[in-house]
Amino acid sequence: MIERIKKLIAESVKLNSLEKDSIKMDGFKIIENKITANELFFVKKGLDMYRAKDVNNFNITIYKNFTEEDVMYTGSSSAIIHPTMSDEEILQVIEEVSFAASFIKNKYYPLVEPSNKVQEEITSNFSEKPLSEWLPTLTDAIYNSDTCDKGGINSSEIFLNKVYTRIVSSTGIDVSFTTYKGEIEFITNWKEDTEEIELYTHLDFSDMDYDLIDEKVKEMLIISKEKAIASPTPALEKYNILLNGTPVIELLSYYVSQASAKTVYNRMSTAKLGENIQGDDAQGDLITLTLDPFMKNSTNSSPYDSNGFPLNSVKIFNSGVLNRYHGDLRHCHYLNIEPTGNISNFIIEGGKHSIADFKMDPYLEIIAFSDFQMDTLTGDFAGEIRLGWVFDGTSTIPVTGGSVSGNIKKLQKQMYLSKEMQKDNNFIGPKIVKLLDVSVAGIA
Structure with a gap:
């Protein structure tokens, strides 16, 4: 099927080359996904439905370089092709995608070239x-x-x-993995x-x-x-909070975003290479963050990113200091830095204190939010409490409702990471994060 698509792309290029003022196609990428799926649906403990299916589709991307007012652009557009489509239907999709690419004004960037490096396999x-x-x-x-x-x-x-994924491109990339x-x-x-x-x-x-x-x-x-059995969250005003489990991941993903080449290029990050993102006067635990494309038991693990770029483990922050930005070839090219490829797994090292240490003083521990929002530009965050526990120094009660809000840029100087670690799909890191003097709006 891939050879068939490549042949039809070549046919489209040939036809367009005969047209006056047409914009030349400068590259393509084909991603094949072959999915074998098994699905079960239960009502209580009774099986309601079993479904098995095989899906095979192809995502094509067409690239076009063009110049307007002495500025060079790389336009790209994508579409899905199904094996059941006729040659005429596929050719029509290619024509539409090629036409659309000529209107996308992304600053010029090169396409990923083949690598001789033999990548580690993803095991399961x-x-x-x-x-x-x-x-x-x-x-x-x-x-x-x-x-x-x-x-x-x-x-x-x-x-x-x-x-099963296979990535083929006009530059000669042909890689596959399961x-x-x-x-x-x-x-x-x-x-x-x-x-x-x-x-x-x-x-x-x-x-x-x-x-x-x-x-x-x-x-x-x-x-x-x-x-x-939870009571309404009291109006605690400024209080020490403990984020437990999933909320930790949502909070600490801020640092992944701040170090992203795409975020930096789009001016949504102020993180500077060689500087401590938490400040030189930080008193809490410092962020050490590594991206690992081969993390065990993660659905985001992959030896290559979606452009066929080979991935490797890379340390982004070391004790708060930003070592390097990370991202795909396009945005790293814009910043004139070495690309890492897109890696979605991240590891953050634990801190010096145990969870028992965190719970010696009064706290609000939150294990689940109904909604949590993090603004990666300003550092503002807020979340509606689904479930937490308040410890006033004597007794502990479950609470629900109300919300917490703060700014990670202001709170990270006194941010503490537990020794105890958690693993949740694409994240390995501290089980609990302690933040001081966070605003807590109660409903009682």
Whole structure:
């Protein structure tokens, strides 16, 4: 199929070359995705539907270089091609994409060239047997801890995909690799005398890890129970907060964004190479951040980015100091720096204190937000509290509602990272982050 698409692209180029004032095509990229999928849908513990499917599609991108008012641009446009399409239909798509590319005014950038480097393979234990044979184990892992009287799993969906990817380009790139992507979505409910709670969550993975799934279900049942009996969050005004679990990832992704070549080029980052992003007078734990394209049990792991650029592990921040920017060839070319390719997995080292140390003084611990927003330009963040615990120095109570807000640029000088670590799909880092004097708006 790829050879067929390449032949039709060549035919399109030939036809356009005969037209007066046409803009010459300067390159193409074809990404093939061949997906073998197995899906299960449950209502409570009863199987409602099983679905298996094979999907094969091709994403094509056409590139055109052109000059306007002495400025050189690289335009690009993309579209999906399906194997069932006729040559005439594919040719029409190519023509439309090629035409659209001539209107996209991105500053000129070169295309990725082939590399002789042999890349490490992405490994997964799902490769040991057919996907369908893993479904009973996944089902057992989800429902193993669903044994409570007042609550349980209301419904769940399991998606397990084997994804073959091949990237071919006009520059000579021809690379391929296979990855596995699993996702579980489920709703837990809990009924107390006063209220019944329903909460949605999802879990991404690329390896069969029974304990990981079981622990996530246990965590969500606890959260559902605690939310059902939670009191309204009091108006604490300025308070020390502990972010636990997923909120940690949302907060610390700020540093990934600040070091992005794309963010820097678009002037959405003020991070400077060789400078401490937390300030030279920072008193808390300093950020050490590494991007790792080969992280185990991450659905974002890949030996190449979507342009066929070979990926390697790279340290971005070291004790708060920005070592280098990261990003694709295009935006790194704009900054005149060596590209890293797009890497979506990140690791942040833990700090000097334990979670027990953090909980010696009064705190508001937040394990889940209904919504969390982080402005990577200003550093402002805010979130509506779904569930937390307030410790006043004597007693601890679950709370819900209200919100927290702050600015990471102001708070990061006294930011503390726990020794204890967590692993959540594409993130490895501290389990808890402690921030001082954060604004807490209560509802009581």
